Amino acid sequence: MHTTMREFRDRAAKFGLDRAECTDCGRMNDPTAELCYHCGGDAFEDVTLSPRGEVQTYVVQHALPETFDTPLPIAIVETPEGGKVLGMFTEADEPHSVAIGDTVTIELKRFDRQDGQVLYEPKFRLDGGSSA
Amino acid sequence: MAHVTTRELVLPGYRVSTGTIRDQWGGGASGVQHKTVQAKDDDPTTLATRAGRAALDGRTDVDAVFFATTTPVYEYGSVTPFLADSLGLDDDTHVQTFGESARAGTAALRAAGNAVDGDSDTVLVVAAEAPSPAPRSDWEKVAGAGASAALVESDGEGLERVAAGTCARPLLDEWQAPDSDTLSTADDRFARNIGYVETSQQAIERALDAADWSAESLDALVATHPNGKFAGRLAGAVGVGDDVLATPAFGREYGNLRAASALGSLALADLTAGDRLVVAGYGVGTADALAYEVSEPPAAASVADESTDLDYVDYLDHVDQLE
Numbered sequence: 338m339h340t341t342m343r344e345f346r347d348r349a350a351k352f353g354l355d356r357a358e359c360t361d362c363g364r365m366n367d368p369t370a371e372l373c374y375h376c377g378g379d380a381f382e383d384v385t386l387s388p389r390g391e392v393q394t395y396v397v398q399h400a401l402p403e404t405f406d407t408p409l410p411i412a413i414v415e416t417p418e419g420g421k422v423l424g425m426f427t428e429a430d431e432p433h434s435v436a437i438g439d440t441v442t443i444e445l446k447r448f449d450r451q452d453g454q455v456l457y458e459p460k461f462r463l464d465g466g467s468s469a
Numbered sequence: 470m471a472h473v474t475t476r477e478l479v480l481p482g483y484r485v486s487t488g489t490i491r492d493q494w495g496g497g498a499s500g501v502q503h504k505t506v507q508a509k510d511d512d513p514t515t516l517a518t519r520a521g522r523a524a525l526d527g528r529t530d531v532d533a534v535f536f537a538t539t540t541p542v543y544e545y546g547s548v549t550p551f552l553a554d555s556l557g558l559d560d561d562t563h564v565q566t567f568g569e570s571a572r573a574g575t576a577a578l579r580a581a582g583n584a585v586d587g588d589s590d591t592v593l594v595v596a597a598e599a600p601s602p603a604p605r606s607d608w609e610k611v612a613g614a615g616a617s618a619a620l621v622e623s624d625g626e627g628l629e630r631v632a633a634g635t636c637a638r639p640l641l642d643e644w645q646a647p648d649s650d651t652l653s654t655a656d657d658r659f660a661r662n663i664g665y666v667e668t669s670q671q672a673i674e675r676a677l678d679a680a681d682w683s684a685e686s687l688d689a690l691v692a693t694h695p696n697g698k699f700a701g702r703l704a705g706a707v708g709v710g711d712d713v714l715a716t717p718a719f720g721r722e723y724g725n726l727r728a729a730s731a732l733g734s735l736a737l738a739d740l741t742a743g744d745r746l747v748v749a750g751y752g753v754g755t756a757d758a759l760a761y762e763v764s765e766p767p768a769a770a771s772v773a774d775e776s777t778d779l780d781y782v783d784y785l786d787h788v789d790q791l792e
C-alpha cells in the first residue's frame with residue numbers, strides 16, 4: 338500500500354495507542370476490528386493505552402538493514418490497561434541492559450524513510466535510562 | 470488576558486564539547502562549551518512530542534497547536550497535524566507552523582497570546598530543533614538540539630501578559646540559500662551588535678514602555694542564546710544586572726537551540742510571584758519581547774543531568790552527517 342495511506346490508516350493504533358476492548362472477553366483488539374480476534378465478539382469499548390508498561394518478552398536483533406544500529410532489542414510491552422505493544426527499543430538505550438519485567442516509557446521515535454517520507458514508530462525507553 | 474500556565478524543556482541525552490569540534494577544524498571559541506545533540510532516532514517532531522506531552526500533562530482541551538522550528542523535516546509539507554495527533558488532540562485542533570528564523574519560538578508565543586485574547590481558550594506552543602549542520606561550518610560549533618513548550622491560556626495562574634514590543638529590521642545576519650547546504654553568517658562585530666543586541670534591545674525597551682515599566686524594575690530577562698556570550702551583552706545594553714538575566718549559562722551549556730532557545734530558557738528561569746519578566750526572542754534582524762507579571766510561577770522544567778559525551782565521529786552519526 339502507498340506509504341501515505343498506510344501511515345494515515347495505522348496511526349490511531351500506532352501513535353494514539355488506541356485499542357478496542359472486547360466487552361465479552363475483555364481482551365484488546367485493533368481499533369478498526371469488527372470482530373474480536375480472541376472470541377469473535379462484536380461489541381467493543383474504546384480504550385487509549387497509557388504510554389508506559391512492562392517488558393513481557395524481548396529478542397535482541399543482530400542482523401538488520403544498515404540503517405539500524407545493532408544489536409537492537411525488540412519487545413512486547415504490556416500497559417497498565419492490559420494492552421500489548423510490539424516495538425523496538427530506542428537506539429538511545431544500551432541493548433544488553435533490557436530484561437523481562439523492566440518498566441519502559443513508550444515514545445514516538447524516528448524509524449525509517451520510505452518514498453522520501455520520514456516514518457515514525459512508538460519505541461521503548463527504559464525508565465531510569467538515558468533521557469533521550 | 471493571556472497567561473502562560475506551563476513551561477517545559479526537553480534536552481536529548483547527548484552532548485558534544487565544542488573543544489572536540491575545534492580539535493577537528495580549529496577556529497576560535499564562541500563561548501559555547503557543550504551543545505546538546507539529538508539521538509539518532511530523534512528529530513524536531515519526536516522532541517516536540519515529548520515536550521508537548523509534558524506541557525499538556527494529560528490534557529486534551531486544546532484549541533490550537535503552534536509549532537516552531539527552523540530545522541523542519543520537510544521542505545514542503547507540515548508535520549504539525551501529526552504532532553497534534555500524536556499528542557492525542559482531535560482533528561478540530563487548529564495547527565500553525567512557525568519557521569524562518571530563531572525568532573519562530575517567541576513569534577509563536579506572541580501569536581498564542583493573541584489567539585487566547587481572541588477566538589481560542591488554550592494554545593499549546595512547542596518549539597524544537599534537531600540541526601544537521603555542515604561539518605567545518607561556523608554553525609556546527611554552536612547548533613544544539615532540544616525542545617521547549619508552553620501552554621498559553623485565557624484563564625489561569627502563571628505568567629500574565631502585560632505588553633509586547635517588536636523590532637523588525639532588514640538585516641540578514643544569517644542566511645542559507647535553497648541551493649546551499651551551509652548557513653552563512655555575517656560574523657563581523659558590527660552586524661552582530663546591530664542584529665542580536667540592538668534589535669533585541671529595541672523590542673525589549675518597546676515592551677517595557679508599553680508596560681510602563683523601567684528597566685530597573687525588571688526582575689527577570691529571558692532571551693535567545695545564540696552562543697555563550699551575546700545574552701550577557703544584551704543584558705548590559707538593556708541596563709539590567711547579571712542577576713536579572715535568567716539562565717545566563719544556557720548558551721554555554723546547551724548551544725544555540727534557535728526557536729527553542731528563549732522558551733527553553735523560560736522553562737528554567739527562577740521566578741517568584743510578583744516578578745516582572747520579559748521574554749525576548751531574536752532571529753535574523755527581528756525580535757519580539759513579551760512583558761509578563763508572574764502571578765504564580767509555573768513549575769520549572771527539570772533537565773536530566775545524565776548526558777552521554779560523544780566523540781566527533783559518533784556526533785556526526787547522530788546529526789546525520791556521517792558519509
Ligand SMILES: [Zn+2]
Nearest residue numbers: 359362373376
Ligand atoms: Zn473477545
